[in-house]
């Protein structure tokens with residue numbers, strides 16, 4: 001975060017105290033939303049959010065800002081629909097603009113099997129409370145006149161599922177809204193303070209070791225994105241998570257008014273237009289697990305080629321920037337939230353390539369769990385114990401880019 005932004009926001013930084021009721025590791029969207037919910041909904045304000053770098057420096061400040069609820073299994077549809085609804089209300093609740101914009105999301109199908117997948121998605125969504133309908137190629141063209149329905153002759157558009165609630169919001173503003181709201185309630189958000197170890201009393205986690213000394217805590221929540229296995233290892237805990245880089249790019253500005261978010265799970269890529277008119281694109285995560293945040297020429301080449309099949313006008317734009325984040329991918333492409341089996345240590349992870357849209361509902365649920373000790377029904381299916389119980393929440397198709 002630069003000094004200019006700090007002058008616009010009401011952020012009061014504190015030196016960390018020796019002890020808190022709750023210590024949250026990681027000031028990304030999930031850590032800060034949990035802190036904000038603890039303070040505003042449960043009156044728990046003796047909370048510290050410790051961040052290794054600047055706030056929002058992880059995936060939350062690097063994502064392509066897409067918010068949607070058109071998932072493939074009932075538990076996910078309900079969870080993400082809750083988040084979609086909370087996002088709509090967030091500006092009113094925090095008093096901060098997050099530049100939220102409902103654009104609608106078109107998910108194109110290019111083959112008969114793609115059509116079957118999109119029909120199944122639409123039916124599942126309707127049954128579980130999210131709005132998604134099948135539309136014809138002509139209806140897709142009405143929503144997005146820039147589409148080439150022949151798909152460059154190779155990927156014809158046979159139809160699409162349409163999710164009118166699909167939206168975007170500025171990722172950095174979401175971080176600041178939660179940080180400012182939590183700090184106003186007395187939460188300490190402490191940047192540039194990496195957690196380097198966990199304090200133990202027998203088996204129980206009783207605090208954290210930081211670069212500026214030990215801090216004791218009633219409860220420790222790990223919300224560290226792609227770094228989660230390193231934090232879990234501090235408690236001798238092995239998580240079923242792999243960290244993979246995920247890349248994105250943005251072009252120069254195109255004429256304003258590119259309407260919906262456009263995605264294709266057969267071409268494994270998606271695009272939307274930013275408030276400044278730039279075209280923002282993403283694709284699948286890098287296949288090689290790594291902590292590298294290097295972006296690659298291969299990504300540029302692959303994503304641009306695929307996109308031009310759907311939207312030929314893109315070939316006349318210039319790529320301004322590309323970047324990468326590191327994502328915490330679970331074996332079933334679903335999040336892992338709640339108890340870890342190590343007393344005093346909770347996790348919110350497995351957010352992979354899809355966790356920005358989950359921030360409001362994830363923060364709400366984790367705060368309730370910490371405040372009451374009871375796992376909220378909405379996230380009960382997403383516990384770590386599901387892997388030992390052989391009850392994975394297989395939702396790979398919903399990741400959108402896998």
Ligand SMILES: Cc1cc2nc3c(=O)[nH]c(=O)nc-3n(C[C@H](O)[C@H](O)[C@H](O)COP(=O)(O)OP(=O)(O)OC[C@H]3O[C@@H](n4cnc5c(N)ncnc54)[C@H](O)[C@@H]3O)c2cc1C
Nearest residue numbers: 026028029030052058059060064066195225325355356357
């Ligand atoms: C290129 C890209 C595009 C994406 N597009 C979308 C999208 O369109 N829609 C969507 O829903 N999701 C998207 N995602 C995924 C989404 O951004 C993430 O799932 C989400 O931001 C995760 O939030 P988080 O708070 O869990 O983690 P993060 O935002 O990564 O925050 C974790 C924080 O923990 C800090 N940290 C790590 N280790 C320590 C430590 N030891 N001590 C203290 N702090 C530590 C990090 O510095 C970081 O700031 C995308 C991700 C990327 C990379």
